[in-house]
Amino acid sequence: MDITEVPVSEDSKGKKKKNKKPKMKSKAGNGEAEKKQQEVVVVENMEKSEPAFPPSFSVSEIKNKQRRHFMFMKLKQEKRKQKMQLKKKKKKEREALGDKAPPKEVPKTIENQRVYDETVVDPEDEEVAFDEGTDEFSAYFNGLTNPKVLITTSDRPRGRTVRFCEQLATVIPNAHVYYRRGLALKRVIPQCIARDFTYLIVINEDRKVPNGMVLCHLPDGPTAHFKVSSVRLRKEMKRRGKDPTEHSPEVILNNFTTRLGHSIGRLFAALFPQDPQFVGRQVATFHNQRDFIFFRFHRYIFKNEKRVGIQELGPRFTLKLRSLQKGTFDSKFGEYEWVLKRHEMDACRRKFQL
């Protein structure tokens, strides 16, 4: 009786009735109430708009878990079938139209939907070019200094961090690893400057795993503090090549578009010597996507003019910028050029800073 009167998702209801014959009486009460609701809904729909979508009660109202699961699977299958049918129809239409078919729609991604950022650097902008040309890295970019990097850790580092530092030192030419010995960074910095170092990298460790990095450009340059995650050491990498050689690698900086991104990009670029040795065929990549900077180190070989083979060597890690401070490391009294404020900046999923 109930089945025939209500012209709604007969399949589901039919199946339900089949399975639950003994329970029909208890469900009848529910069915009636639902039917009334459905009638009301149908009436309203007819008043307001065209033939409404047949209102089906949601699968979550079935109390029995097995049956609920079964109904849900069926629902999913139905949906998938309908989707496939729609796709086939569209494809047929597209083929039928041939050349006149409308162009394929581009799917929306978060990178596509990125909020317009007014700080994106215009290559022809004189003021920004002047600003960059005379900032703290100008000595490096004008060829006056060669990078010399000091890598150290927080106090009493554990095995993984030590190995990470050693591998970083092989990747960055002219890098030296020193044991921290509990020294204060503010005392270390003048000594580094006296010995002509241009960079100080401090890897911070937490629970035997590196999790932070402070990158300080030495004469009086900016200090960047990053969060480090996903560190993979050399032996954990699959299909890796032999150890990197002493040649200076090429550097690739991807997707650093805003003004802040430019500053960070220059910070990374100044770590490596200006003239890469192409003989070594090694390349270090800093790829920025959604404010995360991915570091990879590869060796490439050109098989012919169009095909390249790459082998990943070296450690791989991900960085996220937490703060950029003007001046050398001084977390208490320094002036910050940019600070990550999570509640304000991470609120919008489509807005990125780098």
Place this chain on the structure above:
Amino acid sequence: MMADSSRLCSVWLGSETGILKGVSLGRKQAFNFCNTRQLSRDQEVRALCWADPAQSELLLGSVDGTVRTFSTEKGAFTEARRCGEPAEGCFTGLAALSGSATVTCVECGTLRVWREDSSEPATQLHAGQNVCRMRQSPVHRHKVATGGKDNPLKIWDLQRPESPAFTAKNLRDDWLDLRRPHWVRDMAFIPDSDKVVTCTGYHQVHVFDPASPQRRPVLEVEYGEYPLTALSLPPGGQSVVVGNTHGQIAVLDLRKGAVRGCLKGLAGGVRALQCHSSQPVVASCGLDRFLRVHSLEDRKLLHKVYLKSRLNCVLLASREEAGQTAGEAGSQEVKEEEEDEVWDAMERVEEAPKRKTTTEEEEEEEQEEEEVKKKSKKKKKKKKEAFED
């Protein structure tokens, strides 16, 4: 052309690249004014102030020791003057005295008064080492205050340059009997009284009263964990706006010593803050290369302008704002008149008594409210009419 754009600007900023930027908030445009063809870091603007109360000329102090004058009427730099050596440090304060004299203060502590004609300072005094800021009292033009790192607040009377009129005493030793460190970053004179507010590099805000016998601060307020770099007083006189190196700007209440609220949005250290003299608006600029204008009543961001270099100082023009608002009010009145005509042209719908009162009320409200709301109510009325039809 430059003169036109300079007359429109209501906010003036000095940047690290040496460019003077003028921003017109009503039109949302920014203009660059530059002296030389080539930019250079030596011209970095460190101090900015109005040369006269009529606000027609600006004084800029640069790193290389020159003080330049910029005329807002003409839109060009009119004068440049050598007022000190770059070896002495950057300008920490610039002020204009009546009679076309300028007061300059540099980081090493030398405060000089320059007359228009001579190239030698008329008066010179030493305000200690490491002066961070010098400010002039808006009421008594010959009084200036200086303060710096380990250099307590000193109020000088320029007519008696031998010794300061008031020297603040350091805070009491702390509970371990150690001397408290002292670092005055910025100060301001509270109008209608003799009091001076200072903010320190140890995240404290102090109020000093030279009239009272105690030389220690009358009120002490702490905010945040980072050095406070800039300070400004809104027209009320009961509160103060401070900014720190992390980009946090807060409005503190001076009567109780509590934080009233924070202004959000800045991502870099605050270099300069300025409250408007009549409107409850505060402009902030800093190392993140943005100019932000917040409203003090609801602490919301009103304007945000990207200016491509790091900004060092900001100045608000009071008369330009008035000009703009008068213009806007005029245009609004014109639009309101047009709206009234439209309403009169429309036929009155005869409805039930209940409805009539509401329509009357709506009309009265509309005459008072702005366009946007009028438009939405128009739509509602039209919809109502359509529905009844």
